[in-house]
Amino acid sequence: MPELPEVETIRRDLEREVAGRKIKSVEVHGLRSIRRHGTKKKFTSALDGRKITSVGRKGKYLMLKLDDGNVLVIHLGMSGQLLRAKSAREKTAKHTHVVISFTQGGQLRYVDPRTFGELFVSAPEDIDKAVPELAHLGIDPLEDAMSWAVFGRMLVAKHAKLKPLLMDQKFVAGIGNIYSDEILWTAGLRHDRTSDSLTSQEVRRLYRAMVETLQDAVKYRGSSIADEQYVDVFGEIGQYQTHHNVYGREGLACSRCRGTIERVKTGNRSSFFCPSCQV
Numbered sequence: 001m002p003e004l005p006e007v008e009t010i011r012r013d014l015e016r017e018v019a020g021r022k023i024k025s026v027e028v029h030g031l032r033s034i035r036r037h038g039t040k041k042k043f044t045s046a047l048d049g050r051k052i053t054s055v056g057r058k059g060k061y062l063m064l065k066l067d068d069g070n071v072l073v074i075h076l077g078m079s080g081q082l083l084r085a086k087s088a089r090e091k092t093a094k095h096t097h098v099v100i101s102f103t104q105g106g107q108l109r110y111v112d113p114r115t116f117g118e119l120f121v122s123a124p125e126d127i128d129k130a131v132p133e134l135a136h137l138g139i140d141p142l143e144d145a146m147s148w149a150v151f152g153r154m155l156v157a158k159h160a161k162l163k164p165l166l167m168d169q170k171f172v173a174g175i176g177n178i179y180s181d182e183i184l185w186t187a188g189l190r191h192d193r194t195s196d197s198l199t200s201q202e203v204r205r206l207y208r209a210m211v212e213t214l215q216d217a218v219k220y221r222g223s224s225i226a227d228e229q230y231v232d233v234f235g236e237i238g239q240y241q242t243h244h245n246v247y248g249r250e251g252l253a254c255s256r257c258r259g260t261i262e263r264v265k266t267g268n269r270s271s272f273f274c275p276s277c278q279v
Contacts, residue, residue, distance in 0.1 A: 001078050004174025005217035006230050006238065007060045008142055010082055012218075013233040014055040014062070014108075017084050021102040022051045030097030033112060036120040036130065046121035047072065047100065059137045059173035063127075070121050073131070074110070077117030083109045084233045108233075138171040141214050152203035155195040162206075163191035163271055172210070178223055178247050181272045183213045185246040185256075190278045191264075191271045216243065223247075246272040 002010075026044040028034055037043040052072070056063040062082075064072040074082065083093065085107040092099070098110040098119055110119060120130065128135035139146065139154075158165055165171055166180040175183070184191055186209035189202060198206065217223065222238030224230045225248065231237055241248075245255055250263040250272060259276025 001176060002060065002076050002080075002222070002230050003176040003179050004060065004140075004142065005179065005214055005240065006222035007057060007062065007076065007174065008218050009222045009232055009238070010076075011055055011057045011062055013084075014064070014082065017233060018052050018064070018102070018108055019054050020052070021104055021106075023047050023049065024101045024103040026101070027099040028097065029099075030095075030112075030115065032115045033097040033110060033117065034119055036118065043119070043121065046070065058127075058134055059140070059169065061131065061134060066121075069123070071124055071127060072119065072121050073127060074119050075117050075131075077112060077114065079114040079229045080110065080112040080117030081229075081231055082233050083111060083231075083235055085109055113229075133169060136170050137173040138169060140173050141175070141210050142218070148204045148207040151207045152198070152200065155198060155203060155206075158195045160195050161191065162189060162193050162195060165195050166210070175210075175214075177269055178225070178244070179213060179217065181247045182217075182245060183209045185273060185278060186213050188278055190275075191273055193279075216240070246274060248272065 026047045028040040028043060031040070034043040051067040052064050053067050054065045056065065060075065062074040064074065066072060087105065088101065088107060092109065093111050095113040096109050096111050100108040122130055158171070162184060163180050166175050166183060187206040189206060217240045220238060220240035220243060221232055222230060223240040223244070224237035225241060246261050249261045252261050254261055254274040254277060257274065257277040259274050261272055261274050263270050263272050
């Protein structure tokens with residue numbers, strides 16, 4: 001599933017590629033992707049003739065603001081992709097469920113093999129009702145600046161293991177399995193340390209690691225792991241996976257201490273870490 005850096009990369013691409021463009025027509029080939037609207041007509045009529053004025057993000061949800069005040073909300077789910085086509089003549093990928101054509105030419109295509117993602121149009125004040133989790137999102141590490149001391153108080157207020165806490169969307173928005181492991185390695189902290197056991201120095205390291213890791217991941221346009229489900233709007237894979245320090249590197253040497261990276265399973269998730277230098 002795309003995490004915060006991947007969604008932010010797509011947001012920035014869309015801001016450049018589709019903001020300011022007027023929608024000429026909308027084709028729907030899969031009702032599951034627009035399931036909140038029920039019918040194709042309800043969805044397409046909400047977009048026909050509208051101009052996309054800007055592209056925002058709330059957690060892992062993309063928010064395309066329209067000139068009538070409504071918002072096209074897009075969640076990529078497990079395998080969703082948004083692909084920019086320069087013309088309708090370009091080959092359409094398999095599992096393309098929604099195609100948005102612009103009056104200036106070109107298309108935005110929504111591709112989703114597993115169909116867990118979705119698109120819907122909503123008034124801004126109704127979005128949190130439609131997606132209740134958005135009303136309870138935690139801090140956005142790429143947008144919400146705060147002091148490490150404030151972050152430390154948030155950690156102390158929880159008695160939780162660090163990895164599940166970083167992945168708790170009500171605590172921090174957008175972090176998943178990949179980046180929680182990378183953040184904790186950078187901070188030199190184990191996944192199973194409790195949040196209220198950290199020293200002030202460890203809190204500072206964790207906060208800095210969280211912000212810098214996510215910023216670096218956006219710089220390298222996200223992580224595309226073995227299945228290459230994540231691509232940017234131009235169909236290109238990300239490059240941050242070549243900078244992973246622990247994720248997917250079981251049995252390899254730690255680049256910091258030369259210890260051996262291990263993997264442990266907790267529930268259905270794997271955690272990658274270096275037992276030598278993460279304490």
